[in-house]
Amino acid sequence: MATKEEIDRAQHVIEEVGLFAREASKSLATAASSAKNNTLILLAKLLEENKDAIKAANELDLQKGAEKGLSAAFLDRLRISDKVLKQMQDGLIQIASLPEPVGQILNLRPQPSGIQVGQMRVPLGVIGIIYESRPNVTIDAAALCLKSGNAVILRGGSDALNSNQELGKILQRALIENGLPENAVQVIKDPDRAIVGAMITCRKYIDVIVPRGGKSLISRLMNEATVPMIKHLDGICHTYVDSSADLELAWKVCDNAKTQRYSPCNTMETLLVNAKCAEAFLPKMAKIYTDKGVELRCDPAAKKLLENHGFYNIKDATEEDWYTEYLAPILSIKIVDTFDDAVNHINKYGSKHTDAIITQDLSSEWRFLREVDSSSVMVNTSTRFADGFEYGLGAEIGISNDKLHARGPVGLDGLTSVKYIVLGHGEIRQ
Amino acid sequence: MATKEEIDRAQHVIEEVGLFAREASKSLATAASSAKNNTLILLAKLLEENKDAIKAANELDLQKGAEKGLSAAFLDRLRISDKVLKQMQDGLIQIASLPEPVGQILNLRPQPSGIQVGQMRVPLGVIGIIYESRPNVTIDAAALCLKSGNAVILRGGSDALNSNQELGKILQRALIENGLPENAVQVIKDPDRAIVGAMITCRKYIDVIVPRGGKSLISRLMNEATVPMIKHLDGICHTYVDSSADLELAWKVCDNAKTQRYSPCNTMETLLVNAKCAEAFLPKMAKIYTDKGVELRCDPAAKKLLENHGFYNIKDATEEDWYTEYLAPILSIKIVDTFDDAVNHINKYGSKHTDAIITQDLSSEWRFLREVDSSSVMVNTSTRFADGFEYGLGAEIGISNDKLHARGPVGLDGLTSVKYIVLGHGEIRQ
Numbered sequence: 001m002a003t004k005e006e007i008d009r010a011q012h013v014i015e016e017v018g019l020f021a022r023e024a025s026k027s028l029a030t031a032a033s034s035a036k037n038n039t040l041i042l043l044a045k046l047l048e049e050n051k052d053a054i055k056a057a058n059e060l061d062l063q064k065g066a067e068k069g070l071s072a073a074f075l076d077r078l079r080i081s082d083k084v085l086k087q088m089q090d091g092l093i094q095i096a097s098l099p100e101p102v103g104q105i106l107n108l109r110p111q112p113s114g115i116q117v118g119q120m121r122v123p124l125g126v127i128g129i130i131y132e133s134r135p136n137v138t139i140d141a142a143a144l145c146l147k148s149g150n151a152v153i154l155r156g157g158s159d160a161l162n163s164n165q166e167l168g169k170i171l172q173r174a175l176i177e178n179g180l181p182e183n184a185v186q187v188i189k190d191p192d193r194a195i196v197g198a199m200i201t202c203r204k205y206i207d208v209i210v211p212r213g214g215k216s217l218i219s220r221l222m223n224e225a226t227v228p229m230i231k232h233l234d235g236i237c238h239t240y241v242d243s244s245a246d247l248e249l250a251w252k253v254c255d256n257a258k259t260q261r262y263s264p265c266n267t268m269e270t271l272l273v274n275a276k277c278a279e280a281f282l283p284k285m286a287k288i289y290t291d292k293g294v295e296l297r298c299d300p301a302a303k304k305l306l307e308n309h310g311f312y313n314i315k316d317a318t319e320e321d322w323y324t325e326y327l328a329p330i331l332s333i334k335i336v337d338t339f340d341d342a343v344n345h346i347n348k349y350g351s352k353h354t355d356a357i358i359t360q361d362l363s364s365e366w367r368f369l370r371e372v373d374s375s376s377v378m379v380n381t382s383t384r385f386a387d388g389f390e391y392g393l394g395a396e397i398g399i400s401n402d403k404l405h406a407r408g409p410v411g412l413d414g415l416t417s418v419k420y421i422v423l424g425h426g427e428i429r430q
Numbered sequence: 431m432a433t434k435e436e437i438d439r440a441q442h443v444i445e446e447v448g449l450f451a452r453e454a455s456k457s458l459a460t461a462a463s464s465a466k467n468n469t470l471i472l473l474a475k476l477l478e479e480n481k482d483a484i485k486a487a488n489e490l491d492l493q494k495g496a497e498k499g500l501s502a503a504f505l506d507r508l509r510i511s512d513k514v515l516k517q518m519q520d521g522l523i524q525i526a527s528l529p530e531p532v533g534q535i536l537n538l539r540p541q542p543s544g545i546q547v548g549q550m551r552v553p554l555g556v557i558g559i560i561y562e563s564r565p566n567v568t569i570d571a572a573a574l575c576l577k578s579g580n581a582v583i584l585r586g587g588s589d590a591l592n593s594n595q596e597l598g599k600i601l602q603r604a605l606i607e608n609g610l611p612e613n614a615v616q617v618i619k620d621p622d623r624a625i626v627g628a629m630i631t632c633r634k635y636i637d638v639i640v641p642r643g644g645k646s647l648i649s650r651l652m653n654e655a656t657v658p659m660i661k662h663l664d665g666i667c668h669t670y671v672d673s674s675a676d677l678e679l680a681w682k683v684c685d686n687a688k689t690q691r692y693s694p695c696n697t698m699e700t701l702l703v704n705a706k707c708a709e710a711f712l713p714k715m716a717k718i719y720t721d722k723g724v725e726l727r728c729d730p731a732a733k734k735l736l737e738n739h740g741f742y743n744i745k746d747a748t749e750e751d752w753y754t755e756y757l758a759p760i761l762s763i764k765i766v767d768t769f770d771d772a773v774n775h776i777n778k779y780g781s782k783h784t785d786a787i788i789t790q791d792l793s794s795e796w797r798f799l800r801e802v803d804s805s806s807v808m809v810n811t812s813t814r815f816a817d818g819f820e821y822g823l824g825a826e827i828g829i830s831n832d833k834l835h836a837r838g839p840v841g842l843d844g845l846t847s848v849k850y851i852v853l854g855h856g857e858i859r860q
Contacts (some may be wrong), residue, residue: 014548027775031798103800109822115811120799121535124833130780171715207833228658238465249856256858317789345455354480367551370460381854382543390859391850393545399837402660403637405834420821420838421799422786424811426679429820430687 002194003245010194011202017153017186018205024181024221025151026066029123033100035178038131041142043174044089049138050170054080057166065133066161078133078160095143098394099302101412105421107378114427115216119216123149124207127415128199130221131212135159138167141212142184142185142396148174148415152186153206158191171214175429184427200225210397230410232375232401235265239381240368242359243276249357249380250281255288255354256382263327265399266354266376266386270322272342275304276337283309286333294329297321301335320350340365343371350374354386354403359405375401375408432624440624441632447583447616448635451556454611455581459553463530465608470526470573473604474519477569480600484510484512487596488565495563495589508563518569518726525573528824531842532579535851544857549848553579554637555844559628560651563587563641568597571642572615576605578845581614583636585629588621595619630655640827645755660840662805662831663697664755664781665814670772672789679810680711680788685718686812687786691755693757694828696767696784696806696816700752700762702772703732708765713739716763724759727751731765752779769794773801780804782831784816805831806837 002010034179047054065303078081088384096118101121108118127150131137138154168187176182188195200209200221209229211218218231229241229379234278239257257268273282278301286306289296290313306314321332322345336342346355356378357368365379378388385407387395393411400406432440477484482798488510495505531551538548557580561567565854568584573581580676586594598617618625630639630651639659648661669687671680687698703712708731716736719726720743727747728736736744751762752775768773776785786808787798795809806816816839817828830836836844 014547029803030797111794111820111822113815113820115820122800122803125803138815216578226656231745246856252858253854253856296631367460367600370552371554373459374849376852377550379850379854381852381857382859384859385543385545385852385857386850389547390541390543391852392541399690403847409638409848417833417837419804420806420816422806422808422811422815422821424683424809424815428677428682429690429812429814 002197006192007197010190010192010198011342013190013195014198015201015205017188018126018202020150020183021153021186022205025123025180028146028151029102029149031149031180031274036149037096037179038148039146039174039178039180040092040179043139043143043171044092045395046170046174047085047089051085054085054163054166054170057162060162061160068159070159074133076163078135078163078323080163081137091140092143095147095395096236098147098412099200101147102284102418105114106418107234108421108423114425118421120421121413121416121418122419124415126151126153126206128153128155128206128209129212129228130155130190130196130199130209130214130217132214132217133160135160135163135167136213138164138187139171141210141397142171144395144412144415146184150415153186153199155188159193161189183221196221197224200227203227210265212398217379225289228405230400230402230406230414232265232351232353232396235267235399236270236323236325236349236351237247237266237268237353238270238272238318238346238350239268239383240272240336240346240355241274241277242357242364243274244361244362244364245358246276247277247281251285252289253356253358253380253382254285255318257384258289258294258331259292260382260384261331262329264384265325266383267327268331268383269324269326270334270349272345273333273335274339274342275301275335275337278302278305280335282306282333283311286311286410289331292329294331297330297332299334302333305335325351343368344374346374353399354378354383356381375399394430432627435629436622437510440620440622440628443620443625444628444632445635447563447618447824448556448632450613451583451616452579452635454613455553455555457611458576458581458614459532459579461579461610462659465493465610466579467526468773469576469604469608469610470522472570472607472675473573473601474522476604477519477598478514478722481515483516483739484593484600485597487592488591493589498589499720500589504563508565508593510565510593512567518566520632521570521575522573525577526843527578528654530847531577536848538851538853543859544855547852548851550851551843551846551848554843554845554847556581556636558583558585558636558639558657559642560585560626560629560639560647561587562644562647563590565590565593567642568594568617571640571827573844574599574851576614576843578842582617583616583629584723585618585625591621593814626651627654628658633657642828649650658835660828660832660836660844662695662781662829663844665697665783665829666700666753666755666781666784667696667698668700668702668776668780668785669698669813670702670766670776670785671704671707671711672769672787672791672794674791675707675711675788676790677711681718681757683786683788683810683812684715688719688724688761689722689759689812690758690812693812695755696813697757698813699754699756700764700779702775703765704769704772705731705765705767707733708732712736712763713741716741719761722759724761727760727762729764732763735765755781769797773798777803783810783829784813786811786813805829
């Protein structure tokens with residue numbers, strides 16, 4: 001627990017940083033597209049030119065981390081390797097090449113009174129990013145915020161402090177050289193934990209918080225935040241194989257949804273199979289999974305069916321399993337009697353992230369699309385497609401399973417808002 | 431202050447009501463358009479048929495209110511007159527005739543992988559409406575929530591309790607007769623104030639709160655709410671008369687923006703005039719206002735100019751005036767030296783509601799549209815047009831000056847969200 005003094009000090013720090021960010025956001029909101037894109041391109045160049053300084057700062061963090069006894073996996077995420085540096089540069093060039101989101105005018109239509117009413121896409125203002133010790137987020141998140149015309153306050157994990165400070169210096173140089181306000185991007189120097197608490201309650205200066213990190217970080221923030229957040233907590237994704245499914249298609253898609261990668265949030269965690277096709281579908285499916293080393297946790301019906309086909313290492317799924325995001329080669333499987341049972345299971349145990357149906361039946365397709373209350377609902381394809389790039393958004397700052405504002409993969413548009421514009425010619429209200 | 435016991439009891443009440451609403455919202459989300467519209471039409475009929483019972487219940491509230499010494503204006507808002515009843519009925523028929531918002535599919539486009547990605551409009555889920563003692567809100571708000579497929583929890587002012595209960599009974603009858611869940615609309619019976627506190631923190635069952643009422647109600651709610659709100663606090667609306675303005679147009683529009691009605695939130699409260707056209711513009715404008723009894727509060731330059739033209743009853747505008755929403759025949763006036771001064775004044779003192787420029791200059795138009803950070807930005811027309819009906823939304827539940835989710839006038843779309851839908855044909859992620 002932070003002391004009263006720590007909390008006061010953190011609030012003071014964030015008020016100052018926030019005021020600077022608010023000021024910067026004003027000129028950034030109407031900055032020329034070319035200035036923003038040139039900043040991103042210069043930044044890619046500066047990352048190359050300052051490689052040694054970046055790596056030296058990162059080395060300092062890595063040494064401290066090793067001394068502290070941080071895990072190898074943790075240190076691996078902390079490391080700015082040549083590959084990571086290259087990915088940052090590629091990302092910058094790619095974001096620079098995306099169409100300008102700010103100032104776009106939508107739906108401009110004349111109304112009976114004679115006025116024309118439309119909407120203009122505008123930045124949100126100031127975005128706070130709270131993330132763990134992955135220094136690449138510093139560059140990626142700053143680039144998306146800058147492109148969308150938002151000032152950003154970056155608060156990375158304290159174990160990446162030196163790396164982030166070095167990247168922050170380079171970011172501000174690129175901004176200044178392109179005539180943009182240096183406070184458009186601010187990297188918090190203060191490692192104090194109370195800073196996070198101050199950020200997520202600073203409604204005066206921060207318009208939205210985007211947390212990047214694990215479930216424990218995000219659920220902690222959710223309990224205290226009064227600033228709106230763009231976030232998702234879990235990805236408990238389902239695939240439901242309907243009685244009318246094309247089985248060849250189902251085997252291929254269900255394999256991909258689980259085994260293409262185990263750790264992403266859009267990987268399938270529960271497979272639901274209609275009882276009518278379970279006998280024809282499940283044994284071959286189970287063979288595909290077990291050949292790849294996936295542990296299967298089944299309800300009694302699925303377990304019995306698979307045991308009848310010679311699978312003897314099937315575990316029992318507990319109530320807890322249906323609520324679990326494994327992020328690992330583990331899959332829970334349930335046989336459902338009806339379409340409704342499948343939808344009810346998903347709406348009850350799912351996390352409103354991404355859920356798919358495999359079906360050849362038009363009514364099942366339509367009902368699934370309408371009745372499953374998730375941010376992405378899919379037909380005859382892999383949940384692994386729930387991704388800003390695959391959806392054609394060009395970039396992704398995260399995935400939201402909330403309902404207000406952004407929902408699903410969040411690209412540049414999710415970092416903007418629309419205001420109404422009204423073009424008149426002297427009309428008056430009667 | 432509520433006691434611990436009162437708070438616990440209120441939370442218990444809201445948890446129960448919330449659970450019922452959540453259940454109802456599930457079937458409502460996919461209810462047939464015809465069932466929803468028929469409910470609205472039947473409701474209009476039932477209001478007529480049950481006129482006597484409604485008026486008797488309302489009379490009880492009016493008597494209690496009179497005994498309590500409530501003001502005549504308060505009792506007037508509380509009264510369900512024939513006119514108010516007719517307006518409710520007309521509103522219902524009009525909402526029934528609007529296009530169906532739920533299930534609409536937007537932007538369905540093929541992606542390089544072969545999947546088609548689009549969005550489907552879906553209800554938010556459960557909406558809580560907190561309002562003062564205007565029983566017509568019970569019907570209007572319920573109708574908008576029902577049409578947009580949301581379950582609604584209505585919590586009106588305690589002085590309208592009998593009226594709202596009577597209307598609630600009729601609402602539930604109309605729902606049941608059309609096969610819709612009766613808990614789609616629930617009118618809270620409990621007059622306890624702690625109920626409001628429980629509603630605005632019940633994130634488990636309530637997806638969004640729409641407060642309808644005065645500034646004091648809303649600012650009180652804002653401090654405690656953890657459920658997202660669709661709301662606006664003030665309408666401090668500006669009109670800026672640019673140096674290039676067509677003065678005939680300016681006189682007409684500025685007259686309308688202030689004097690067409692004094693109490694709406696989109697009425698102009700501050701007039702900004704460029705110094706270059708102040709001499710030509712202000713005296714005639716001031717005459718229009720003073721002839722209609724509008725009190726003028728001016729900065730020193732405007733005051734001096736008007737006094738030179740024989741206006742002797744001009745008051746000095748204080749710093750406080752620039753922040754004030756008068757909702758009355760009072761207008762503050764300031765002469766600004768430059769376009770930038772005007773924009774800076776609006777962004778500093780305004781409430782991000784609605785602001786207009788009067789200009790014939792294309793650069794001024796474009797800069798004003800981009801640089802003024804308000805939910806509605808207008809050119810050459812009256813701020814009074816900031817309204818859901820005038821914007822072609824067909825209905826309005828309120829106006830939002832927030833940035834996330836809905837911004838500006840909020841119609842049926844503002845009570846919905848969009849989820850991603852992905853139509854595949856066996857595609858897998860590479």
